[in-house]
Amino acid sequence: MDRNPPAAETAAETLVEPGAVNGEVQPGASRDMSHLLTDLEMAGFIVNGYHLLEPDLPEGLNERIAGRLDGLGYNPGDAIAEVVPELWQVIEHPAVKGALVSLLGEDFEVMGHRHWHCKQPHTGHMSWHQDSTNNRDYRIDRLLGLFYPTDITPEMGPTVIVPGTQFRNAPTDRMATYSNIHGQVPMVVKAGTFALTHYDLWHGTAANRTAVKRHMIKFLFRRVRDNKAPTWNHDPDVMDVPTAWGGKRDDPKNVLSFGNPIGVGQSDHYKERQIRWKCWNNLLGADDALDD
Amino acid sequence: MDRNPPAAETAAETLVEPGAVNGEVQPGASRDMSHLLTDLEMAGFIVNGYHLLEPDLPEGLNERIAGRLDGLGYNPGDAIAEVVPELWQVIEHPAVKGALVSLLGEDFEVMGHRHWHCKQPHTGHMSWHQDSTNNRDYRIDRLLGLFYPTDITPEMGPTVIVPGTQFRNAPTDRMATYSNIHGQVPMVVKAGTFALTHYDLWHGTAANRTAVKRHMIKFLFRRVRDNKAPTWNHDPDVMDVPTAWGGKRDDPKNVLSFGNPIGVGQSDHYKERQIRWKCWNNLLGADDALDD
Amino acid sequence: MSSTPNSSVRQRLLYLHARTPSVFSEILGYTPVEPVRDYRAEITADVPDWPYQTVHDALVDGWQIVQFPHQQAPIDDRDLDVVGYEFILQKLEEVQDG
Amino acid sequence: MSSTPNSSVRQRLLYLHARTPSVFSEILGYTPVEPVRDYRAEITADVPDWPYQTVHDALVDGWQIVQFPHQQAPIDDRDLDVVGYEFILQKLEEVQDG
DSSP, X not given: OOOBOOOSSOOOOOOOOTTOOOOEEOOXXXXXXXXXXXXXXXXXXXXXXXXXXXXXXXXXXXXXXXXXXXXXXXXXXXXXHHHSTTHHHHHTXXXXXXXXXXXXXXXXXXXXXXXXXXXXXTXXXXXXXXXXXXXXXXXXXXXXXXXXXXXXXXXXXXXXEXXXXXXXXXXXXXXTTOOEETTOEEOOOOTTEEEEEETTOOEEEOOBOSSSOEEEEEEEEEOOSOOSSOOSBOOTTTTOSOOOSXXXXXXXXXXXXXXXXXXXXXXXHHHHHHHHHHXXXXXXXXXXXXXX | OOOBOOOXXXXXXXXXXXXXXXOEEOOOOOOOGGGSOBHHHHHHHHHHSEEEEOOOOOTTHHHHHHHHHHTXXXXXXXXXXXXXXXXXXXXXXXXXXXXXXXXXXXXXXEEEEEXXXXXXXXXXXXXXXXXXXXXXXXXXXXXXXXXXXXXXOTTBOOEXXXXXXXXXXXXXXXXXXXXXXXXXEEOOOOTTEEEEEETTOOEEEOOBOSSSOEEEEXXXXXXXXXXXXXXSBOOTTTTOSOOOTTSOOOSXXXXXXXXXXXXXXXXXXXXXXXXXXXXXXXXXXXXXXXXX | OOOOSOTTEEEEEEEEEESSSSTTSBEEEEEEEOOSTTOOXXXXXXXXXXXXXXXXXXXXXXOEEEEOOOTXXXXXXXXXXXXXXXXXXXXXXXXXXX | OOOOSOTTEEEEXXXXXXXXXXXXXXXXXXXXXXXXXXXXXXXXXXXXXXXXXXXXXXXXXXXXXXXXXXXXXXXXXXXXXXXXXXXXXXXXXXXXXX
């Protein structure tokens, strides 16, 4: 085990090294449709680049995890789930698994990298970044899972994400002149929240102005292969609705076409729309039919 | 039907969505040469990116269309031609069809998207834009049709276009710092005018400083296949004229070579000329002979 | 932090799009930006007379160029992009809102 | 070269990321940089009200643009890069530390 010194929020890095992934491949999940995402949730993820889950975890689990982390005198790096084995109950919760199957396919992989992000009391903000080099693709092939075992207040240094930034060719250096961005979303969440975010989504951290440690455990998941068919709770007729040129836009088709979470300009909006439809078609397993 | 609230000139959007086009393919138009464009008109379109038609519509048709639009309390989006079925008499007028056959081939398609642009009284200008992402190509493959059922005065908020901008790699964002441009043309037109514009032509709208609504109905047309032969009223000998180095330039060859509607610089002019000749040759059906 | 007493000096802007990167070439686009509330540069149906024919004319009238067109931008002698070459000029002047 | 006697004038900066290259388009990003010791621009969980909705609003308030977004940067109408178009503005003012 790799015993790291206690760390404030260290530069959030993910080492992507071919062959070094000691992940566990998930056996084909049973098709318990009740935990799969809906078309609307899938469309929302494609547009926003994140999805929040509040799995009904066993009584006391959050407190046990938070307690262990509060008492942990070093950062075990990738071994955090061995040091705090209760974390597996989160990863293996049917709601978490259902969302992962929906987004990454039935044989998604839990990658070997994970990290306890302990935001120490009275520490400053962390700028916008991606965890590695820009990985831009219209496919959904890699996700971060952010687990918060305690309630997170705005003062505790929440992760902050910028919805819809996941398709941008914008390596971390290019985010350096930004602070607050219109439409950014702080992860001010309830204990037990599991946030799935697109790997390329812009994220940062507000300052922790409190006297308590803010815990977040980050997991990394990846798609193993392209879909041949939808792996979520898909209605084949879902797109048979009128285009809402100015009307109600709360169905998957119109969310994909008109969603604009941070209010970007027309050119960007049209470009996003094209990428979203490519992503959606790829997830449907219809990619063969498209030329790229 | 999708009932939208009344809209001022909404962001002019075209949803481009594979497989979702519910267009009607036109049966091969009869070759009534009298309604086809001439070589000079074709050359003018290639240079300027627009062509104005004043079809002889049935007595009272414009007034009936304008009256219906004046009384319409919502924007039906793509369904405007169902709500105002008289519009089909415009689209199917031999002069309109002849121009469309000339520019887009005999089996051109009337696409499913159309939109009533009602410019409300006392509303501001709309900046230069294209209706979707830049679609640049030397081929003529998509046209907008703008129908004005009333006389349009300069004060009523006419559409304004910039001739010759259709071949530019200039997405909407790149037009954002421009207001008036040398050679721009306001669509100050007579009732019943049908303006065909290249899809990528820069266009905007002046402010409506009057107390009346300005109506424009936009249609979208597309080419289905490349020409194998000219589909307009073509004279095979039309290019057998001398090059007018400084002389009279009102024949198709010299219009294509020397036309410079907004007075761009030499480099741009030469580049435009090359694209125009590629376009012309493509329309002749001679594209096989070219390597692209 | 206190602002200076001379707070009424504002930056007037003028976007000129010239035929070439030379200040002596004719302008194809003329867009003034006045730093007063509710001002908007807008497309008009009646095109007014422009006071300058070239960027140089504007220099003569006291405008200062604060951004020049970028000659080192990628260029392809077959490709066309925007109309003209963008010069951005300023005048720093005492301006009061209407 | 001697420094000016008026050495307390400092450059305040304001990074504004606008929806389009037009100064009239809404801003999507607002990042002030104050030239005082220990100042840091930071991401906050409670997003404050921004005093300006557009770059033009900042011009009206006396800010001056010192860098405009580069219109001639390579562009591909299928590719997305950063959020908004970056304008950098300044005010030159007498500023005291703490």
